[in-house]
Amino acid sequence: MSKPSYSKGLVGVIAGESAICTVGTGQGLNYRGYNVNDLAEHSTFEEVSHLLLYGHLPNKRQLEQYIRRLANFRQLSTAMRAVLEQLPGSSHPMDIMRTAASVMGSFEPEDENPNNEKQRNNQWECGDRLIAIFGPALLYWYQYHKNGTKIETRTGPNDTVAQNFVKLLLQTDNPDPNMVRAVDVSLILYAEHDFAASTFGAIVTTSTLSDVYSSVCTAIGTLRGPLHGGANEAAYRLISQFKTPDEAEQGLLKLLKEKKIVMGFGHRVYRKGDPRSPIVRDWARKLSEIINTPYAKNLYAVAERMEQVMMREKKMFTNLDFYASIVYHFCHIPTDFFTPVFVIARTSGWVSHIIEQRQDNKLMRPISIYTGPDPAKTPYVPIDKRLERSKL
């Protein structure tokens, strides 16, 4: 056996085979072969979710059925509502997402034989249920703790995930179609990205033959950090600190001088640019023009200047999270809901990978290079001989 190689952060390590997505292969970003630009322009999130989970784009009839299937799953159980009411209103919304997945796993566990398509709550149904329930659970918790209202989470039977989300968030029956479509496109762009950290987390959990809900809980915890999904929230907090483009330029130069990481820029796999970024930037610009206030135009101008400065100074490009944060802000989504929206979208990708991993499973179990005390010089110390020591 050849000597195992070491790559800090698993940079460049191939950890498996996958037929779901191309990232950094030189072919552009594709979901099951379909280019993401085409999907973002012509499809809805439901088409993409169906593509990822079921392996093919639905035809018109299948799409209508799939939209109704997800809509049917939006009613929260009594148990789910009780838990959401008990959780503190001060929780981070990502805690709500992780807890919602856990509650589903406890009250509606995955079937013993998840591959059996005929059985209820097989792995596909778990995926669909999670995609359907995340937005309603989050917004039930939000409206309950913010306004004291117990909202009905089912909207129309033909409402898409984006429509349902915006309707519940803004408590309106007639949301702005541009905002709904902007959210819908963002869900498409966030839906899948190969072995990103959260997906890999889900795969590791799956590889132990755990259940879908546990794998999704792992993924949510992994997505939360600002180097991954939490970057959209962190990016908006940074952008919104600057009142003008000039102030943004000065602030950014200062951050770079201090060698700070600027959220919403860079990527582990992409080296020349994130193909999702121009699509979401167009939506940010379009919404700023539709809103057409000095505030909205200035916010977009600040973001644009930051993009120019990072390219000029560091040859660094915006990733999806940067302009997605502006899009979400323009859609009145609270800043700490940005990463939860990412959860709703990426659940389709996570569950596709969970299903794929199960088809040809091998336990994920890497090894480390040991750097601890020399065992030959570390004799056992009986408890009454141990000195008082602080942590390592």
Ligand SMILES: CC(C)(COP(=O)(O)OP(=O)(O)OC[C@H]1O[C@@H](n2cnc3c(N)ncnc32)[C@H](O)[C@@H]1OP(=O)(O)O)[C@@H](O)C(=O)NCCC(=O)NCCS
């Ligand atoms: C995504 C990310 C974690 C990738 O990390 P990585 O692959 O380990 O980064 P790289 O190896 O490409 O970094 C190369 C250099 O660029 C710097 N760099 C990378 N991203 C940077 C950023 N966003 N701002 C400033 N400097 C950055 C690194 O500090 C490193 O500098 P060094 O060589 O002086 O140590 C990183 O770019 C980052 O933290 N970005 C901000 C968070 C974010 O937007 N995450 C969402 C990703 S979709």
